[in-house]
Amino acid sequence: MLSSSIINTLASFSPAEWMGMPKNYSVHGDTVGHMIDVVTWLMIALFVGWTLFFLISLFKFWHKKNPTASYHGVENHVSTHLEIGVVVIEAVLLLGFAFPLWAERTNDYADVKGQNPVRVRAIGNQFAWNFHYAGTDKKFGFIDRTLAKVKGDPCLDPTDPYGYDDFTSSTLKIPVGRPVILQVTSTDVIHNFSIIPMRIQQDAIPGKDIPMWFIPKEEMITSVVCGQLCGSDHANMKAMMEVISQKDFNDFLNKESKKSLKLKGHDK
Numbered sequence: 001m002l003s004s005s006i007i008n009t010l011a012s013f014s015p016a017e018w019m020g021m022p023k024n025y026s027v028h029g030d031t032v033g034h035m036i037d038v039v040t041w042l043m044i045a046l047f048v049g050w051t052l053f054f055l056i057s058l059f060k061f062w063h064k065k066n067p068t069a070s071y072h073g074v075e076n077h078v079s080t081h082l083e084i085g086v087v088v089i090e091a092v093l094l095l096g097f098a099f100p101l102w103a104e105r106t107n108d109y110a111d112v113k114g115q116n117p118v119r120v121r122a123i124g125n126q127f128a129w130n131f132h133y134a135g136t137d138k139k140f141g142f143i144d145r146t147l148a149k150v151k152g153d154p155c156l157d158p159t160d161p162y163g164y165d166d167f168t169s170s171t172l173k174i175p176v177g178r179p180v181i182l183q184v185t186s187t188d189v190i191h192n193f194s195i196i197p198m199r200i201q202q203d204a205i206p207g208k209d210i211p212m213w214f215i216p217k218e219e220m221i222t223s224v225v226c227g228q229l230c231g232s233d234h235a236n237m238k239a240m241m242e243v244i245s246q247k248d249f250n251d252f253l254n255k256e257s258k259k260s261l262k263l264k265g266h267d268k
């Protein structure tokens with residue numbers, strides 16, 4: 001009884017969260033969190049093991065006790081067995097945890113596209129994020145990357161009517177409980193769009209719109225950061241993300257779309 005309760009306590013303990021990883025807020029996030037925890041346990045074991053080995057070596061091969069060097073080296077095979085053990089654990093992590101998780105994510109993407117997802121383009125630039133919304137018509141205007149004039153430019157073709165109500169925001173606002181597909185891109189160098197509380201990140205590559213998706217479970221406010229060293233001010237490359245109610249999200253869309261139509265002179 002006691003041993004099973006100890007095992008249960010250990011299994012529910014998250015070393016990654018203990019070391020500062022924020023709580024999970026996405027539907028798929030617990031499986032990713034579990035994998036991060038298993039990897040963290042392995043790293044803790046390796047850290048403790050290597051530290052002990054270092055300390056034992058310091059004392060065992062102390063100069064005073066061993067005035068002449070040994071030319072035979074290690075004769076037993078403990079280190080070989082340990083190395084094989086680590087390789088086996090790493091193979092299990094990759095084949096047993098990472099691959100199935102990745103397969104699940106890519107398989108589910110087809111279903112998510114049919115579940116009325118919210119689509120937003122996340123545009124990285126040195127050193128900020130810009131979020132491009134399709135507006136109330138839910139259709140993005142034609143994107144022509146040769147039109148890029150400023151940092152984080154959504155590169156909208158001004159002659160495409162689908163783009164008239166498109167707008168951009170420096171805060172990422174998304175509704176709770178609905179799949180979100182973010183199309184991640186960049187207008188300069190490679191960045192990485194990283195939402196730690198949603199347990200997801202994706203490289204932002206100039207010239208490509210790469211989708212990443214998740215379903216936020218609760219209303220919350222957090223910061224989204226750049227996860228790829230991208231220049232001198234990389235550490236300050238962050239933006240706010242707000243998970244809000246569907247009603248608040250609709251109000252936000254309507255208000256910003258109207259503003260955009262007015263600004264571009266298409267509000268008649």
Ligand SMILES: [Cu+2]
Nearest residue numbers: 191226230237
């Ligand atoms: Cu960056």
